[in-house]
Each structure stands twice: as C-alpha cells, then as structure tokens.
Amino acid sequence: MGNTSIEKAGIWADSIYPTLRLEDKLALILLGQPGFTVVDPLAIEHLDIKPSSFTRAIVDIRGGFEMGSMPMPFPDEKTLLVCSPESRDGMIRWLADTFARSGVNCFLSDIVPLPSINVANGDEHPGALAMSSLWIPFRPDAYSLNAFYAEACLVPSHINSLLPSSLPVINLPQVGDEKGISMVAGAALSVRQVLEDGKLLITNDYTKDYERLLNAFRDRWLDEDILVHSCRNALIMKYLSTETHYFFSPKLSEKELLLTFRRVYESSVSLFQPHYKKLFPFTQLDMKVGYYTKGMLHGNNFVRMADNYIRQQPMLLHPFRYDLIFLLSDPSYYQSVPLEEVIKSIRIYYPGTSLVLVWAGDPGNLPFSAWPSGLDGMVLAPSANPFVWEIMAQVVFNGVATSPKAPREVYGYLASMAIHCDVTRLKYGLPEEVGLSSDTLALIDKIVEKAIKQNATPGAQVLVARNGVVVLHRSYGWHNYKKKRLVKNSDIYDLASVTKIAGTMPVVMRTYDDGLWALNDPISTYLPEADTTDKRDITVRQLLLHQSGLQASIPFHTEILDKSMLKGDLYSKKRSSTHPYKVDNNLYMNKNLVYKDYLISNRKDSLFSVTVAENVYLNHNYVDSMYYLVLASKLRKPIYLYSDLNFILLKRIIENVSGMPMENAASELFYSKIGSASLMFNPWKYGFAVMAAPTEDDQTFRKQTLQGYVHDQTAALMGGVAGHAGLFGNANDLAKLLQMYLNKGEYGGYRYLGAGTVDFFTSAHEPGNRRGLGFDKPEMDPKKDTPVSRLASAESYGHQGFSGTMVWVDPRYNLIYIFLSNRIHPDSYNRKLSTLNIRTDIQDVIYRSITKP
Template sequence: MTALRRIIAALTILLVFSFPLLAQTRTATRPTPPPFLRDTLAATRWADSIMADLPLERQVAQLIMVAGYSNRTPGYEDSLTTLVRTHQLGGVVFFQGGPMRQAKLNNRLQAASNVPLLVAMDAEWGIAMRLDSTVRYPYQMTMGAMPASADNLIYQMGADLARQARRLGMHVNFAPDADVNNNPNNPVINFRSFGEDKYAVARKALAYLRGMQDNRLLTSIKHFPGHGDTGTDSHYDLPLINKSRGQLDSLELYPFRELINAGAAGVMVAHLSIPALDTTRNRPSTLSPNIVTKLLKNELQFNGLVFSDAMNMKGVTKYFPSGLADRRGMEAGMDVLEFTENIPMAISQICQAVDDRTVTAQQIANRCRRMLLAKYWAGLNRYQPVVLDNLLADLNRPESEVINRHLTEASLTVLTNTRNVLPLQRLDTLRIASVSVEATAPTVFQNRLADYTTVTPYQINSKATDAQIAALLDSLNRFNLVLVGVHLNNIRPGAKYGIQPRTVELVQKLTNTGKAVVTVFGNAYALDAFTDVDQARALVMPYQLTTHTEDLSAQLIFGAIGAAGRLPVTVNQQFRVGDGKTIAPIGRLKYTIPEEVGISSTYLAQQVDSVVNQGLQAKAYPGCVVQLAKDGKVIFRKAYGQHTYDTSLGGAAEPTRLDDLYDFASVTKVSTSTPALMRLVDAGKFKIDGTMGQYLPAYKKSNKDTLRWRDVLTHQAKLKAWIPFWQTTKNPDGTFKNKTFTNVRSNRYPIEVTDSLFLFKKYPRTIFKAIKDSPLNAKKEYVYSDLSFYLYPQIVQRITGVPFETYLKDSLYAPIGATTLTYNPRRFYPLSRIVPTEYDSLFRKTLIWGRVHDEGAAMLNGLSGHAGLFGTANDLMKLTQLYLQRGQYGDRQLIRPETIAEFTRYQFPELGNRRGLGFEKPAYKYNGNAPRLASPASYGHSGFTGTFTWIDPAVGLNYVFLSNRVYPTRNNNKITELGIRTGVADAFYRAINRGI
C-alpha cells in the first residue's frame, strides 16, 4: 500500500509540473515564420547559387561570426582582415569603437569576403552601447516602467535603431533582452531586462522586436531559456538555475514563447546550467541538445537563426575549451556561433563532427542556407559599402532625440507624493533650494529647475566633511522646500549602484529635514540602500543618470509634464512592482527640441540665425536673446553677440547669456500695466468703458475727464504722443533748473537717476500735472501715446492699496515663477547680469546700465507703467504664455479667459485702428510693427530699446526678442530698417508652415 501511494504521488507531481507544457502543446498554434523565411523564390535562388560554390569547410565558416573592434591598432585590423579573407567567415560582431572607424573597417572586411558578411552588434539600448558618438536610448528596465499605452514608443525606438543600423552597415541587433529579472541581485541582466512582470516583458520586447524587424533589422531575443534569476554573471562563471520545468515554463519561457510565436528572427542561447532541462553536469545550455534542439527547435518550433552567446565567456570555456565548445554547440543544434576564440580550431572540430556523424552535412547545409536567406533579407544580395559622407549626422538625427525624450518622459515614476506636493504649486509661497548629491558642479537637473523659478543650488558629495554637511543643513533652514537629486554614477549591482556609505547618510539627513523632494538618478534597486527615503515629501525615480532624465525630472517636478510610470521590479516591502502615482501636467512651459512640435531644428536655426546675424553684422545691436515656443513648448533659446561692442563707453564686452536681464522699454506696457488692468477688470474694480475722471479724481473737470479707457488703451483718445519731461528741467545754457537735480543724494533729492544725479522729491508732481494739463489732439484718431501709461501705477495703487510693483510681483510674477521681472534690477542683480542700454550724451551724461533707459520713467525713480521693467527672455515668456493659455499658467487661473480675449481683440476695426487694449496687433495691410505672416488673432508689442514679443493663438506661437539696439546710441535704428525683430518671427512662422 505504501508503494502504491508513492507511485500515485509521483504521478501527481509529474502531472502537475507537466500540465503547463501539455496545455501549451495542445493549444499552441504554429509560430509565425521569421521574416527572412517569408521572402520570395528569388531569395532561395540566391542562397542556392552561393551554396553551390561552398564546400563543407566554407559552409561551416558561414556559421561563425568573428568579434571586431574599431578602436584598436592598424595591426589588429590587418590580422582581422586576414582572418576573414582566409576563412571566408559568415559575419562579424562589432564591439567597442566609433561609427566612422567601424564603417571603414566594415567596408574593408566586406571587401575581403566573397560572400557579404552579416554584421551584428549588441545594441540593446542603442548603438551607443558599443560605439561613441551615437544615440543612447534608455535601458530596458527604464522602459519597463512605461505604461502599456506608451509601448508604441518602444516600437518607434526599434524602428529608429533599425534605420541607424542600416546606415552603419549593420544587419543584426542581439536584442531585445527577453529575460524576466526576478532576482534583485542579478549581476548581469538586471537593468537590461524590462522587469519582473513576464507579461510586460513579453509585450515590451515584442514592440521592440517588431520595430526593428518591420524596418529590415534582424533580431535575436535573449538569453534563452532565461537569465533573469541568476546570481552569477555568465561572463565569469557558469550560472546555475535550479528551477523545475514547471517553474521555467510558467515564468522564464513565457516571453520567449510569445516572441517566437510572433515571428522572432533569431534567438540567442545563454551559457546556463539548468538541471531541470539537462542533467549533464556543467554542460551549459548553449551546448545542450535538450535545450537547443529539443526545447527550442522542436517544442517551441523555432526555425529562425539560433545564435550562441559569446563563445569566449567563462560560462562555456570554463568546462569546454575553444574548438570543442564550438563543436558541441553545433552538435546541440546551434546555427551561428559568435565570438569564437579559436576560429581555425572551431572550423576543424565542426568538420570533424561531420566526419564522426555527430552532425550531418545536411544539417550544416540547412543552417548555412538559413544564414544566406537572412543575408538576402538584410539586402546583402545587393551589398553596397557604407557611405562615409554625413555618417555622424545621419546616425544622430533630431528625431532620435525626440523618441529618446518621449521614452524617458513616459518612464518617470513618482513613488511617493505626500499631500500631492507634486507638481509644485503656489510658487509664490515656496523658498526653494536644490541639492545635488554626489555632484561637484551645478547639474543639468539644477539648471532646468532654475528655469521655472528662483532655486538656490547646492552640491555635496560623499567626500564632504562633517563641517561641510552641517553648514549645508544650516543653509537649508531658510528654505521651505529642498529638491534633492541623487546622482548615482553606476547602474550595476556589482558596483553597489555607485552608492558610497556617505551617500546614504547625506540622503537620510536631507530627507529628515521634512521638506525634501528626492529624485534618485540610478537603478531602481538602489532604493533599497537608502534609509527613510520613503519618508520624503515626494520620491521620483527616473531609473538612470542621463541628460534626459535630469532635464525631464525637473520638468515633472514643476508640472510641465506628467508622470505615469510604474515600478517594473520589486525593490523591498516599501517599493513593489507596479507602484507609482499618476501625475497630470499643469501647464507650465516645457523645454524640448523643435522636432517634438513638428519643426525642423536645422531649418529653424538656419532661418533665425540668418536674420539675427544680419543684424549683428550691420551692428544693429551688440547682442540679443531669442526664445521661441510653440504649443507651450520652448524649442529655441539662443544668445547672440555681446553686451557691448567694446568697453570704451563703459560696460563689458562679454558674451550674451540666456539669463541676462534687458530693459524691456515699451514691452513694459503689456507686461505691467495691461495685465494689472486685466486683473482689476476680473475683480470688478476697473471698467474699460469707464472714464479717466472716475479713476483719477484730479482729472475731473480737466480736458481728460470724460475720456474712455477703451479709447485711451487703443491710442485714439486724442492724447499727445509724448512729453519730453527731462527737457523742462534744463536752462537755455544746459544747466539744470533750481529744484530739479543735484549731484548728492539727500532727503530732498532722493530719486536716483544716475550714480551722481538725484531728482527733487516733489518733481514727479510736475510730471503728472503736465500730463493732466496737456492739450488734446484736435482729431480722434490713432496716435500712439505713452502718457496714459504713466498713470496706471497710481490707479492700481489707489484701487488695491498696494504699490504697483508689489502688486505685480505678488499677484502675477511670483505665482508664475517669473522672478527676474523687476524694476530697478541693480537692487537684486550684479551688473554682469544686466545688459547696458544707451550712452546718454544729452540728459544723464553716462552709460545707462541697470537703470531704466526712458527719461520720463527715470524721473519717476525707474518705475512707470510705460517703461522700466527688466527681466530675462524666459521669464517674459512665462507671462506671454499665460496670455496664450487664456490667463492660466501652472496651477493658477490668474486672468479670466474672457478678459484675455477682450484685451487682445481688435477694438475698432471699423476705424482702421489695429490696436487691442494695450496690445499691438497686425494692421490690415502690412506695416513693420507686426510680422508679415502673423494671423489676425495675434498680438504683442515692441520696445524702443530693441525688444519685442509676439503671441499667435492661431498657431500656438510665443516669441520673445530682447536686445539693446540703442547701444551706444538711439540714433541707430537699423533693427527696424532691416526688419530684424519681425523677420525672426516670420522665420518662425515659415518653420511652422514648412514642418520637418
């Protein structure tokens, strides 16, 4: 009875572990043939014609791929060429080098071969895995974090990689990696796997495979039958996978089965010891008939090319010497051997196996024929050498960067988000520092963070002393938010992911401040090393340290982009597979490249450079900054020229920078007065059809009492164009009149016009009285006038009770992060960051630098509604993007859409008046104040100092141009004569219309 029970139990176990395979065998459909076996009769004829001239030894040679390096000596290249020519090998697998060097070597090797070589490479994350100066895509584990809805991006990556490969003369990519990485300590697969979810691994690997194969690049899925659950690197030893057949069927084999059924062209077999599949001691899977022939070819019905993993790896050579290992591989059923250490010995041993009848000549012939069919499919029947001209440019097209950015963006994972701190909101309440751990200089992450608002940067690394750490923590006390970037410089577990003991201490101390948002630029498994990191206010995982992950993680934090990534592996109890928060974008500017919005970066740069350089050559301005955005995406930012031509008049002839501050001149009108009035309209405190007398009691009974603001803001209220207030301070002999200016500051003369010129404190009353008393023009018609804009600061303060600048900064600039927008910038910024304007030889007798250029505004302590605002192009664009987004920016609706629409529409088209309320608009027939290609929906403004901004909702255009064209003199008007500012805008329109 006991014996019978044992038999029943044994049968039960056998059925349990056999059932998955039996069920799959019953229900499986025949796999889709690999693509190279679906070709026409012409492929077979070509293969047969080659076979006719190949004796056995040459057929065997066709099944061997030699290793090739393009970063070695000429002597090495000579010997490699001789090896190929002597043995007429089937292919070459390239490793380290550079694209141009490899292309030349490739052409040389192909010339030495009677049958074109099949060229392969391990390029799992792009050709950059092996060659410098080429595109590097994210690691597979990074892409494993992407939601299923983004898998098409992986297909696009595969297609793009195929294009690059063909351009480089490459025919096979030993990818994708179809291993399921369910062992966190895996030293060799790890980040190369899509993750631990077999379904996601299969789905994403299939997208990658199809992208390549649909675009004529052969693939080789790896590492069969599954290398994901190993603690040993097969490069250095033979790993043991001690799993049952049922476990292997359920997990490791699942992705391979799915990809084979979908038509995979190749399968790479790993060097693994798997007793459940082959009990022969120390026999690697590459040399196992049970695994290669019985399982892969017979049970899974794979009839594509079976590639070995590199035959120089210790996983095979530890127990089988070169030559014998190659023979055993062929006996096991291997089709192609790569990186054979001793090629003459391998060919000899395989031919001996045919003589010994352990491999038949027909088997060799069949494998050789499949190799030739693959070559035909890859286009080698019409082999052409790699063209060297433009090779680097062709391999590094901007479209590849767009794919790269999209892949990175889709993978970003937010693991914790306490109280929805991300994306950051209420910027006006935040005092932000950024700390880059394991960095010694400002990082890409920190630089991008600073594009969104004021962020004070710090760097610290594991070599820091206790005193330095204490000083950093003390400095952080004045901030209420700390954005921590952990910059790990190694992705591999063997190197502990680049984590030093002090790294853990630093991150813990920063997290324990209670105000840290932590971004870990490194392997997901690295999270297990960090104590208390789950207690951060938010935790962002970008999975690796690259320019793109740093850039886009910063943009995620500020809500320019969202996050939908999910952890592809289990790290520990706190961080498990599938974890992740969905974050929606909130409409702040995104920074990217033109191709992301369908514009050619080359064409756009050429067009803009052509216009700007024309102005530079004509000395229309010493320098300028151009910033362009479309659909909320900043796609062009460039600084040109210098601050000044030379230093003879003062100032510095240093290169212009993107973060330089310029005097906006009349662009001040649409960046201070106009938005302030819009907000007051929204609050019901200002009516554009009200009169001047209603809001300025002193104007009652004046000739301006009944003037409507709608007419005033459209410059048809009969106001004089301007009043030269400074001229009234002069005596006929050129000296200043009594009670106007003095050379020394005092309580009576507090208004600083220059370092040595101070205005009488009551003199502004004279200015405002002159405006009130000024006569009106005889006719109601369009006459551009500054006068009303002198008055809006008074109106705003009278209505709100808050000084004009304070009101603007608190209610408008700070909430959108436009913190450089300011009057009198010398209070906050060094002169090196402020671009000089004009040398004033008439009034102030000095270089105007960091003070308002306009004389009238200067006499009002630098603050007026018509001039005086300074700032960077980037911060001005935030404001103009607010207009383009109908009053919304970030988390705030600061102006109602209806108010934006009202202020930016034509007010009096029937009168031929082209103005909106405060804004310039295109004329009905072209004139120089608007771009020629602007739509009727567009609007903007120009400034006397050489500034310009234009917004066009019809095409999502946002454009800022800042220059100091008045340096050294306002008499230089070449910027207008040459149409530079509108010319740049028209170049942008042409680029939009042309597309990629």
C-alpha cells in the same frame, strides 16, 4: 509584412537551398547569443558585412554605442526597460531599419527583454551565408505586420526560450512571475529533433559549436537532410528582413536620431512620492530653493536647468527660509557618504523644509529598503549622463511629463509610489520635436552677428519657443562696445514699451477679471481728479486702444530744467561749443543745463525721495504734478494715435482699483508665481544693476551712463515704475509670461487669467486700428507699414520697445519670439537696428523654419 511577402520569401528560399554547401547551411541556422556591442550609430550604415563573414557576439559592454558622433550615449538596458513604449519602439524601429539597410538580419522577439546586437566582425569563415543578427524586443500588438516566427534553441540540446538568465550582461531583480516571459521546462531534446522541427540554434561559442556541428555531419552522425526546414526558415527571415518594405520608416537624419535618443531618456525619468505626501506637482514657484550637490559629477547640469524655472538663492539662507531643498546624488557619492546620514543631517538643520532626492544611476543601488522618513519626494533615472540630469530638472518643474507606470523589476517597492505629472511649463528641447528646422533657425546667428558687426547693438538675447518648447535661447555679443563682458542668458535688459504688455497689461487683465473696472466706464470713475477736466469722458477702452485723443507724449524731463539759466536755446540743429551734445540726427542740446533746485537734488531725503538715477533725486510732489499735466494737456480728436500717456493713466487706474502699487501687483500676482524673478522694476534696488545691459550714455539729463536705471525719462521721473516703461527682464522669464498668454491664462497648472480674457484683449476691436486692447498687432493691409513680419498671422500680438526689444506671440502657429537688445547704448539715436530690419528679419526666419503645421 503580409502573406504575399512570406510566399515570395519561401519561393526564394526554395530556389537558394539546393545551391548551398553544408558549411553554408550550418552558418544559416547557427546564431550568436544576444548581447551588446560597441559601434557608433551613425557608422552602422557603413559596416562592411560580407556574405562570407560569420557572426561573433561581443557581450557585456554596457556603454554600447558610446558617444561617437552623438552628443549622448546609447541608452543603457535599464533606461530602455523603464522608458515609454512609444520611445522604446522608436529606438527599435531605428535599430531595425539601420541594421537591415546594412544587410544585418533583424529578428523580432516577444521574449527578449532588451535590445541585443550581434554584428559580423569581418573574419572569414567557410559559411558563405552566415547571418549577422540584431535581436530586438517585439510586442506583437505594437506593429501592424504579420511577422514570420522561428523558434530558437540553445546548443546542444536544451530548449532556449531567451530567459533573462541567458543574457549574462543583464542583471535584473526578479519580482514574481513576469508576464511575457515563457518559462519553458528544461526537457532535453536532441539536435536532430530540433532541426527537423525547423528551429534555429543559438550558441554561446560560435566557433566551437560550428566546428562540432560540421564534424557531426561530416562524420555521418547527423544526416544533412534534417537541415531543410531550419535552413528554409532562416532563408525566409533573411529575405524578409532585407526587403525594402520591411523598413518601418524612412531613414532618420542625424537630428531625428538625436531626437529619438532624447525621447528615450526623457521618458525614463520617474517621479515618486508616498500617497500621504502632496509635494508634487509645483503649481506656483514663489518659493526659495536650495541644492545639496557635494561630490556630484553632473549635478550642476541639474542646477543650471532648474535655474531656467526658478532662480536659486544667491547666498546661504537662514535654515527656516528655504522652502525646498534638492539632494543630488548617484551611486558613486553615497558609497563614500551614507545617504541616509546625509538626509538626517539636512533634516536636523532644515527641519521645516521639503526635501527631494534626485538620483541618477541604477535604482538598484539605492540604499533604502523602505521610504526614508526624511524625504518628501524622489526623482530617479537609471542613467547618469549630463543630459539625464537636465531632464530630471525639467521633470521636477513639469517641463517634461512623467508616467505612473514604473517597472517593479527596476524600482521594486517604489513602483507603487510613481506619480503622473502633466507638462504645465516650458520645456527646453530641439526645433525638430516641434516641427521647426534647426538648419533654418541657424540663420538667426548670422543676422544677429551682422547687427553687432555693424554696431546696431553691442549684444542681444533671442528666444524662440513653439508648442511650449524653447528651441532657441541664445545670447550674443557684449554689454557694451568695449567688449569686456559677454551677454549671458541670465542678464537683463531695459524692456522699454514692452512694459505695456508684460508689466501693465497682466494687472489690467487680472483686475478686469476681478470686476474692478469696466471697459466703457469713463476714466473719471476711477480717477476723481479727471472729473473737472475735458478728459473725464475718455473711456478705459479708448486708453487701451490709443484712441483717447491724448497727445503722443509730454517731455516732462525738460520741464524740470531751469530755462532761465540757459545761455541760448535748449536745442540747436548744429553742433557748437554751447550745444555739443547730440541727441538726434541734426539735433544738439545746450550744455548749460541746470535743474530747478526745488525739484531735483543730489541728496535723498524725505522731500527728494524719488530716485531718478544714481545721485539724482526728484521732489516726490512732482510725480502727482505729472499726472495733472497729462489731464491738463490739449485734447485731440478721439482717433488712433499711439501715446505713452494712455498707459500712464492706466497705471494710476489699476493702482486705485486694486489698492496695490503696480510693481507689487505684477510681482505678487504673476512674476513670483510663474518663476520670472528677473522681471522687475528698478533692478538697482535689488543688487541686479550689474546684470543689466547698459543703455544710453545720458550726458544731458542724468549726466551718466544708465545701467539698472530705466532709460525712459518720464518713467525715471516717476521713480522707475510707469505704465508705459520701466520693466527689466531676460528673454527666458518673458517667455514664461508669454506662454501663460498662449495658454489662455494658465501656467504651471495654475490659472492666472480668465480662459477668454487673453483672446479678448489681444483681438482687434476697431476698424482702421490694427491694435488690440493694450497689445500691438500686425498690419494686415499690405499698403501700410507693419511692426512685424508679413508672415505673422492676424491672430498674433506683441509689442516693440524703444531700447531695441520685441516680443511676439502667434497663436495660429503656437509661436513665441523674443528679441532683446540695448541698441540705444551708448546713443539713443542709433536706429540701425530698425533700418537693417534685424528684428523682423529674424522673425521671417522663424516662420520659414516651420516644417510641420
């Protein structure tokens, strides 16, 4: 707002003033007291504010802007006081813009500590130019406009500098002399002097003071000429506040407004710990967490959000086995049970456990005069709505940053203990905050619903993240076509070949960083058994690029059949009484299948110790035989051919060089630390089979519907753990691993891989071979088929899985896309997911949803 605008406003004011009646002039200079009002924020623009209406302040309604069309309430006064200046300014801009567009005059004050709103109530009054007003806090250094200032005084004669005491709805503890609040001496000034100086008047009783002033002028106690300067200033403000270019920003959409609200709440949460405590931040999540939530109204929102970061224990543990307990509380709970007594009792029962208080509500109600000796940390927020509880969980696990600046007026002695924590883990937010369109992403629902309706898969999980923010995390459909169990976000899927990049490659890259192997070394360096075969000179690099010359696969599961017992051929192109089992299009299997009795048993013992499926056990000696069969297989030319055999040998190599079973290395070095507890091999071992979406109804090999047991036959014969298949997990836990890749090997503030390692392995290395080292990549030649969307960048990487899975990372757009399904249930030959292009169509939608680079 430049000087030119003020000059124009002055000219307009001078032209209007002579036309005003006394009633109009008094209505201009008399303002209602700041306070809170109730109104749906989306309805403000429809307010009918008539020129003849007068202003009446509605004070002391704390839940201002309650819900209405918004999924969360308007932030309360203390939330606005403790939130970040940026988020507060965003709310102020919206308030000013919205009210100004509705004809409400907006007054900026560098003294008013909190937003205060007065809205015309529609009652008629003689003052035709009565001013509806919006009081909002204003820091002169926050905006690049030259605001027009006018002083205001409290009727009748006391100078009012908008002290906190003049705001009865706000009760903030005073801590010394606060900067920015002008302590004006209470010298009495006459109304005449106030008005001659061009000041405006603020009233606590509009109707009464209006009538008093009107009578004073009518009875000649005051001369109407003294109103000139005050009315001119009021008219100038009215002109400026309704100018088009006065608006700070374009009109916000409902989604942008919701994002503005969220940012206020997100930045209002504070983290505290004494200087002698070192609990926060959590860099690794290999710990057992418990929650004390008795009596909480919204505490479950905290627990549900925390489950996205670290899975809580399914049952009560021994006291010494908890590493961390969160005590969730609010003012309503501690009043019935003394909070300090609760802390003492927890400490007695869990003496060696870290204890964190999570408090939602007015911090002034905390029943502590000093830091409680039993606490290791506090998470506090002035508001207690469900969304705030979710945000506090994200703050604890570093999905949302915290500031070390906590106002002493609100937090008192705790202010000096506020700590700063950066964002180091995934956040759960809205598409718009990372430049994606939620309207466009909504098309994903229709694509998945189409897949389910056409029996391409009974259910699915989809996750989309950008810039470290999960913006879509949804489950669809059912576990099977009986439609009795809905898919949940916590359910796990057989990831099939996604195992290659989510199970094998993390350990491959970690051992590479540790210098335990070299790319161009022959595999015989690490596999002595290969030294006497024609595979001895194959390099690790060739295995990773699928350029080893190994066959695409070996059907190990048919080698364990006693073919001498078969009546007829193993396979037939036609269904018949002897070949009733369909295993592919125009391919049927013999029903008279018998295992070699020295290889398979239905009872487990020291010899038959490898679990293939429920009540199916393999002679453990056969596992080594499978490796020897790979080394004895026919060798092709060393040109590109995708082969599971490459990763079967890779697993053997990394186990030899690390001295650890691959599943242990993956879990201990990665999954447990990043909080990806659902990533596991053989979920049946740990009681999680019921959470697994079923795969094939396998009536030929294992004679059962597989659930919690790996589908891939070769991986099953290897005990469920192989380099090419065997991993299970959900979309959320996969996203953490992929975000670690996207962060160049770092997650949660902890470095897992060398800074350049991920880029090196995910880059293309050979002309004519689109793949990276172990990772699949898009085909950039438009004449060739590509496994992903044509919109994916050349830097992107990921993998698909036979069971109907796909994960993809695009560093150029900072994107993660995960699609999990059990399309092979009940038949592994169901290819509708591919023929309908479900996975790539969803990916197309994600790229089209990008609105900002």
